Amino acid sequence: MSAFINEPPKTEEDYWVAKALLQSFGQTDADPRNGTHIKPTRPDHYVFETKGPRIIAGLAACICIMIAVTGLRLFLRAHVRRLEWGMDDTLMVPGLIMAVAYPALQIAMVQYGGAGKHMFDVTYIEYYYYHWLALVAQVDFFCCIGVIKMSIVVFNMRLTKFSSRAWTFGNWAFFAIVCCYVINAFFLNIFQCTPPHANFDYIAAGKLSYAPKCIGVAKMGTILRAINITLDYMLLAVPIIVLWKIKMSARQKLRLFALFSVGALACIGSAMTLVAKSRLKSDALWNYTDLLAWSLVELVCSVLAASLPTLGSLFSRGARETQASGSYESHLTFASSDYRSSEFRSAGKSRHDTHHSHHSDVESDTLGIMRRDEIELTSEIDPNERNPSFRFSDSRTWNPNNSKSRLNETPET
Template sequence: MGPSAFIGQPAANQEDYWIAKGLLQSIGMVGADPWKGVPMPPRRPPPELYRFESRAPTLVTAYAISMTLMITITLTRLGLRAFSKRIRWGLDDTLMIFAFALALTWPALGLACVTYGGDGKHMYDVTYQQYRVFKYIGSIRSIIFYEAVAFIKMSIIAFNMRLTGLTSRRWMIVHWTLMSLMVVFAILPIFFGVFLLDPPRARFDLVFAGKLDTPPKMAIDIFATSYTLIGIHVTSDVLLLGFFGIVLWKLQMSWAIKLRLFLVFAFGALSFAAAVKWQLAQKTLKVDPLWHHSNQIAWSLVDLTAGLTVASLPVLSSLFVLAFNSIKGSLRSYSFTGASSRNTAPRSGPSSEAGFIVSG
């Protein structure tokens, strides 16, 4: 089988034909001849105006930075939980392992889309074979994203349960209700993603869709599913931040601890903003989607990275407190007792604030 043709050009081989047929069906051109190609906008400029453009380097850089942050933050948090005698392993840490694996899978699949699926290019610079790969991986990525978000929120809820254990059973009921909502939120993307089309495989494989005697049918409204998932995502962000603020206000602890914890979870507003921006960015994908969806990718990365950071910062903040106390103790010892007395000066231990966050 020879090389694949670019989208918009006539199909170069039999597999191009099936992919083109599947694409034509998806845009409502059921009666069009697949051998003539798919007239998807924008059209290729004339040779004298054509200039190759690609956002692939920018996408690769964004993926690399996000993955580095995810790995550094999460492994440091899990390392503290696993190897420190002062820190108890909890449900939030177990859930974080799943959240981390899913969140890291999303940009990894993004790199595969760039490498093999033509992501970041104009549609007229993408071959039929490349778009088939992009469609297959992209359909899986859409499910993975929401699974990662759901497990991140579950981990945050589980951490909040450690705090609400110091208040009342009512708050535990509230958080278990939120946890149940997140379980449903984790199931819905799988259901919507798999059963969006009838037959389900047509959602992922354009060749399979093109070989069907009758075009695949839309089993679930794609706009309804999108608004449902993003609505739950945004609403749960608001509820988590709101409930956390109320619980934090009622807890008996120093204002220094309250301020630090509040600032940590206020960082979660980035996730809320990213979810809204992600939804707005979808409106630009009607024309030249592989070129224009870079904004959507950027906000998705912000959402996942900020979510993992928020879930891990309460644990990581203990490192900052211990380091600050250690530096402050060393400077105080040097200033008031002199260099000769440094060996006999009392060592500064962890503060009660750090102990609270570390022990959960």
């Protein structure tokens, strides 16, 4: 049976883990056979306590929320005709897998690594599992957050596609920056020590005849999270700027800003992780729960921010059908930036030189944004003419017998 931290090792594995721990604290001359000396020490009249059950319950809830929200988003994209599947949806598939893997690894850390306990209640073997599971979870976290950011960037491309070339260039540049961030975060976490496996495997590190050389883990994590915070706020600014320019009612804007405010919570969670990291200097396995909580806030809110705009279309009203002598309805799609018009419906009465003022609701498949366009339609119908023509005020001709015709009109943003 493995010994507790700060006690003399009982097994060979205990010895190597104790040696690696002493090396990580810079105590290369200390004898591992005497055990480690990590604060805090066990107090007198101590009663065992653990945060494990509460941690597992919270992690399970996060897994259910992320699967439910993203699963519903992908279901809608695949089965609702007016919602077009895009690359942002494809990116959310690996994003969801990695997002679920992060709390799953945290559950394993509680079960096998002693997470949620005080250091003096953890054995050397438990700390061995905790250490390498924590590093794998950290790699997964940065990659997952990066992939979700890429999905949101692609969504922003769909949102701003018809605005200007500057938006297109800016979004692609931001996408490249996020890709570089993910690649650098992956390799920095994997190869932060020489040899690389010594960073993950404390038993292998203890067997080395020399102390592994590693990049400052705390400094590296702080830099990566600082970059992550900056990217979060830049990413959040794009839809806010676009929606601010769209002409819609204050109620509609408030509803959409409420959706995107979830992204602001992710930004707050990302910033608070830097504060929580400072508490890991002592009793790390007990105090790490603050860092875990804020990391989960960032992760879950990022998943929600990526999916809620699509789910918002469930609550948006469909385009209204207006019936008159000649009427039409059209749908605006951000993804393709075109109008899909339905057939004209005739009431069975002919009028000569009649003017109709028509209101049509234009709905975005991306955000569920409802927009009202007022278009004046003039019909000049000759009773002897088989194929009557309808003429718009800007002199464009619409053929009612061709239901696949499109209006080459660029919407305003």
